[in-house]
Amino acid sequence: MATNIIDWTDSWQDKLDIKAQTESADAISARFCEEVAEGKLPFCSMPYMAELLHDLDGLENYVQGFDHMLLLGIGGSALGARALQKAFFPAQDQPCHKGPWLWIGDNVCAKTLDSYLEKLPLEKTLVAVVSKSGGTIETISQYFLIRKRMQEKLGEKWNNNFLFVTDKENGFLREQANELSIRTLEVPDNLGGRYSILSAVGLLPAMFMKMDYRSLVEGAAEILSPLASPNLTTEALIEHPSYKLACWNAALMEKGYNELIFFSYIPQWACFGQWFAQLWAESLGKEGKGSQPIPAVGATDQHSVNQMFLDGPRNKACMFLTCDSLPDGEEIPQNIPDNFGYIKGKNFGELIHAEGLGTKMALSANSVPLIELKMAADSEESAGRLMGLLMATTIFTGWLIGINPIDQPAVELGKRLAKARLGADGLKEEKADLEAFLCNTRVEQKF
């Protein structure tokens, strides 16, 4: 297996108090062992994997028999699938693609849903409804609409075109699956959305797209298995790249670096930035702590947000993603004007590398502490290692800064208020708050 590298050269390790962070290693290794043993960190130990791979094998012909997969899910139930799709199934966004097609409905957007309802050939579409809780309103409301259309179109056999990925016992989707005989795959206990990419949540769409999802899992297992070992020692933890990255991040936060750029110079991996942003933000934004993740992609964002990275507030650190073995692509022809002479005969691979190097050096010269994540290959296996690394880093960072990286309590208020607005039962307090809020005199201006 080819190995990815973290380059720490420009990380400012010597200017940060990393030592204070590593001092927690004893307590953290003990806690990690305990939580793995209690089944609280299945993203790391993956006890469900053998059964899942077996189930996916059994479903392969059925799933790949459809031309379209419409994945309904939101947050952690969608972002991993999109990252994998954009990185390893780019054909769908390229001219003359002839299928299969993966569509991801992760919003409440009438225009998008209407276009799915009008244009998808429903008989050739598998609807994958992905929700750990089985009750997320954005996902379930889409399900209700598509179900109605499917019933109208396919009659009694409509349920053959649905597959649920949800909790094994609880929630509305589980009840529906039992009642209506709908196929399911399980989201294991204690595996919250943003840590679930290596469960059926990510692997089902990956299998549909005929990706090498086993290599993805192997890559992640390679990086995570030393942590999942019941014999994890403090020394092993201290040396593990995820813990080092967590200590670096916690030390940065301590010094007021409250923004973290995820700059991908593997253009097709740009959506890993969105996936990481959710993982980092929902896990760590608590009690006034954390750092705001900022996904960016090279070279596009050199002409966009990079000015702010370079010369705005000096509160940003950066994780810079590169891969030396990107395809070379076409050579620039010789017969071009002299003022572009320096790119004559150069290929596209050289261009992206030069731009990446320039940006990395410029960030460094402008006092942005930076680590480079060098991917060995643009492959599923390297991506698996990256995802395993980042999930473990997130947990350790949360523990180092003293918050719970698994829950997301603050997002509940908005959900309750929206439900109150829609007239859900109960929610007396929210309804009263809403009324008061809506009675506020608005300060408005035309534009």
Ligand code: PA5
């Ligand atoms: O990471 C998380 O836990 C959340 O973002 C969830 O993925 C999101 O809220 C969707 O939840 P569910 O899978 O229960 O529909």
